[in-house]
Amino acid sequence: MTLRSIVYLLIGFVFITPLLWMVSTSLKYENQVFERPFVFIHLDNVNWSNYAHILTQTDFLTWLWNSLFVVLVSSCFRLLLAALGGYAFGYLRFRYSEAIFFCFLAALFIPYQLTLLPQFISFRFIGLLDTHWALILPNTIDILSIFLMRQFFLSFPKELIHAAYIEGSGIFRSFARVALPLARTPLLTLGLLSFFMIWDQYFQPLIFLHSKSLYTIPLGLQSFQTQFGKQYAMQMALACLAIIPVLGVFLALQKQFVESIVSSGLKG
Amino acid sequence: MVRKWGLLAVSIVLASSLAACGGKNDNGGEGAASKPAETTSGSKGETVTLKFLNISEYLDSAEFKEFLDRFEAKYPNIKVDPVSVPHEQYINKRNIMLASGEQVDLIWGNGVEQFDAINKGFLMPLDDVAQEVGIDMSKDFGDFKPDKDGKHYRFPIQQNNWMLYYNKKVFDDAGVPYPDPKVPMTWDEMAEVAQKITNTSGKDKVYGMFYNNWGMYFYGYGSQLNEGKFYTDDGMANIDAPEFKRSLEWMNDVMNVRKAAMPIAEYIQNNTDFLSYWNGGYGMVVGAQWYAQLAATKKDQYPRDWKAGIAPMPVPTEMAGKHMNWSNIDSLAVPKNSKHAKEALILAREYVADYTLGAGALPMYTKVSKDQYFADLAEALKDDDITLEQVTYLFGGDPDVINVEEKPVLGAPQEYESTFLDIVSQYYTGAMTVDDVLKSVKTKVDAAIVEQSKQ
Numbered sequence: 001m002t003l004r005s006i007v008y009l010l011i012g013f014v015f016i017t018p019l020l021w022m023v024s025t026s027l028k029y030e031n032q033v034f035e036r037p038f039v040f041i042h043l044d045n046v047n048w049s050n051y052a053h054i055l056t057q058t059d060f061l062t063w064l065w066n067s068l069f070v071v072l073v074s075s076c077f078r079l080l081l082a083a084l085g086g087y088a089f090g091y092l093r094f095r096y097s098e099a100i101f102f103c104f105l106a107a108l109f110i111p112y113q114l115t116l117l118p119q120f121i122s123f124r125f126i127g128l129l130d131t132h133w134a135l136i137l138p139n140t141i142d143i144l145s146i147f148l149m150r151q152f153f154l155s156f157p158k159e160l161i162h163a164a165y166i167e168g169s170g171i172f173r174s175f176a177r178v179a180l181p182l183a184r185t186p187l188l189t190l191g192l193l194s195f196f197m198i199w200d201q202y203f204q205p206l207i208f209l210h211s212k213s214l215y216t217i218p219l220g221l222q223s224f225q226t227q228f229g230k231q232y233a234m235q236m237a238l239a240c241l242a243i244i245p246v247l248g249v250f251l252a253l254q255k256q257f258v259e260s261i262v263s264s265g266l267k268g
Numbered sequence: 269m270v271r272k273w274g275l276l277a278v279s280i281v282l283a284s285s286l287a288a289c290g291g292k293n294d295n296g297g298e299g300a301a302s303k304p305a306e307t308t309s310g311s312k313g314e315t316v317t318l319k320f321l322n323i324s325e326y327l328d329s330a331e332f333k334e335f336l337d338r339f340e341a342k343y344p345n346i347k348v349d350p351v352s353v354p355h356e357q358y359i360n361k362r363n364i365m366l367a368s369g370e371q372v373d374l375i376w377g378n379g380v381e382q383f384d385a386i387n388k389g390f391l392m393p394l395d396d397v398a399q400e401v402g403i404d405m406s407k408d409f410g411d412f413k414p415d416k417d418g419k420h421y422r423f424p425i426q427q428n429n430w431m432l433y434y435n436k437k438v439f440d441d442a443g444v445p446y447p448d449p450k451v452p453m454t455w456d457e458m459a460e461v462a463q464k465i466t467n468t469s470g471k472d473k474v475y476g477m478f479y480n481n482w483g484m485y486f487y488g489y490g491s492q493l494n495e496g497k498f499y500t501d502d503g504m505a506n507i508d509a510p511e512f513k514r515s516l517e518w519m520n521d522v523m524n525v526r527k528a529a530m531p532i533a534e535y536i537q538n539n540t541d542f543l544s545y546w547n548g549g550y551g552m553v554v555g556a557q558w559y560a561q562l563a564a565t566k567k568d569q570y571p572r573d574w575k576a577g578i579a580p581m582p583v584p585t586e587m588a589g590k591h592m593n594w595s596n597i598d599s600l601a602v603p604k605n606s607k608h609a610k611e612a613l614i615l616a617r618e619y620v621a622d623y624t625l626g627a628g629a630l631p632m633y634t635k636v637s638k639d640q641y642f643a644d645l646a647e648a649l650k651d652d653d654i655t656l657e658q659v660t661y662l663f664g665g666d667p668d669v670i671n672v673e674e675k676p677v678l679g680a681p682q683e684y685e686s687t688f689l690d691i692v693s694q695y696y697t698g699a700m701t702v703d704d705v706l707k708s709v710k711t712k713v714d715a716a717i718v719e720q721s722k723q
Contacts, residue, residue: 227325
């Protein structure tokens with residue numbers, strides 16, 4: 001038992017080390033970042049000015065708001081469309097549904113970088129470039145999410161929907177009143193995963209946004225970079241602040257998230 | 269019934285996918301770029317908006333915002349739309365914007381990046397347009413030669429001014445006299461001094477020499493020897509020339525024989541940053557003006573209890589006594605698809621004359637006074653007992669300095685540098701001989717140059 005605890009502790013320590021390094025670095029001066037020997041925190045000379053700089057001299061709050069806006073709007077639409085798509089492909093079935101779904105899956109195999117230039121040209125042509133919609137709209141459709149919801153609805157008890165039909169519900173009503181509430185757990189998990197994935201996106205905002213006022217947190221993080229190197233201490237201070245909403249969302253929904261994973265809510 | 273609704277649900281999904289390709293015509297769209305008012309110069313009183321692509325460190329500063337206010341007040345018919353990109357991803361964004369036909373009017377780039385753009389056919393020659401705004405590209409930037417086919421594609425901002433920075437405390441502790449402020453050491457002398465001041469026996473190791481894992485720290489000595497001849501006469505890689513071999517061997521001597529510099533494996537493993545020099549554990553480093561701008565003058569961010577000194581950068585024995593510099597020019601350039609080349613060059617001219625100087629860098633443009641720049645820098649470094657005379661001599665005020673190329677910029681410059689850095693560490697770890705390293709780099713870079721010439 002003790003040995004097992006030690007092993008778990010060690011594994012936990014490995015996972016938490018980057019986080020500790022992040023906090024430690026955020027409280028240092030730039031020339032202390034890679035000092036040897038490593039000092040966790042210089043208690044006699046803690047550098048709080050990195051945080052002060054981030055909060056007063058940068059557009060951190062704007063970046064934070066932009067990130068939250070893009071992530072929340074994208075995630076909501078993604079969940080709605082994933083549920084609709086999953087229900088259609090997994091439960092309703094229809095002529096050529098397998099073939100259409102295969103086409104959806106095939107899109108997963110196209111490397112994102114390959115689509116970047118055509119996407120950029122399309123967005124420019126229709127005027128979406130340098131707007132948050134250039135980030136939101138592509139994020140609303142996620143093939144993997146549709147796939148996961150399809151797997152859920154494949155094993156969904158048909159009797160429940162049939163009962164709804166018998167009671168006079170139409171296709172949308174039975175979806176909204178019966179299927180959707182029962183899909184709460186996988187949708188919650190998908191929502192959390194989507195939140196983290198979209199929150200971390202860097203390349204899309206980098207390419208599609210020009211105006212600094214539209215930047216999201218990952219782009220803001222790169223502001224502390226010169227052509228010669230990075231200001232790690234400043235970056236880590238921003239990262240510490242930026243992690244708060246993510247941590248908040250995770251902690252708030254942790255119980256449901258773990259439950260859904262444990263109970264294999266997303267059946268494959 | 270079920271089929272019908274199933275098809276409807278899938279249709280919604282598909283329609284939403286397509287919605288990603290539809291939306292309002294916002295700023296930045298083609299419509300915005302081609303407004304009639306922006307297609308002509310300000311001569312008719314119409315407003316021109318210039319899209320200016322640059323790296324974040326230059327566009328996000330308070331000084332740049334102040335410069336823009338001054339510029340737009342001076343030229344009310346020219347508006348500037350700055351696009352700021354972190355340097356790490358700058359080339360990706362630049363390539364996508366230019367390859368997609370996005371109208372960009374002015375782009376920033378260092379030597380490698382601008383020659384990459386020239387090779388890709390992104391840029392327009394500037395000589396004729398420059399005449400229109402009163403600039404002579406062959407005279408107004410000192411000894412600045414045409415880039416390709418006798419034409420200038422780059423509008424120079426500043427060039428690096430390299431020197432030797434040293435830690436006076438490390439020299440004092442070792443009882444070794446400081447380097448001469450005017451007469452450069454030879455590389456061999458530097459190796460000896462580095463060995464003398466190295467002390468790796470204590471708890472806090474002190475290496476006599478610090479280096480960056482950048483190409484010039486390995487091949488730069490060779491560049492001084494052969495006047496920056498990184499390419500053979502037929503345009504292929506010249507990295508296997510004896511001068512570069514000697515350069516790599518010198519570094520091996522300092523690092524692995526004299527043990528006066530951190531072993532490269534440790535350097536990479538520690539993720540050593542180029543600003544690590546300023547934590548005090550090193551005696552000397554060859555660095556450019558950016559060390560002064562980023563660290564030496566910013567003691568609030570890089571606090572230190574030791575004084576820094578500056579001296580000319582070391583030279584080969586054959587060049588003893590001469591003041592040499594590795595030249596790498598940052599510049600602005602006008603993409604071919606710009607519709608406002610003249611206004612772009614007006615912005616470029618004001619950028620170097622006003623902003624560059626105001627932001628603490630020395631512009632190559634000869635029509636601006638540089639005295640204040642030297643005075644401000646000397647004032648910022650006075651706590652290190654560095655004088656105005658030293659600053660003027662080393663930070664770009666010596667007309668007799670001999671400039672050689674800092675790095676390869678002509679054929680496949682990005683591939684040249686990255687291939688070299690990918691392979692060279694194997695020599696210093698003993699995995700490959702110096703001849704094998706240079707041969708391997710040459711083979712790969714030659715292939716990249718040939719490939720590029722086909723495009």
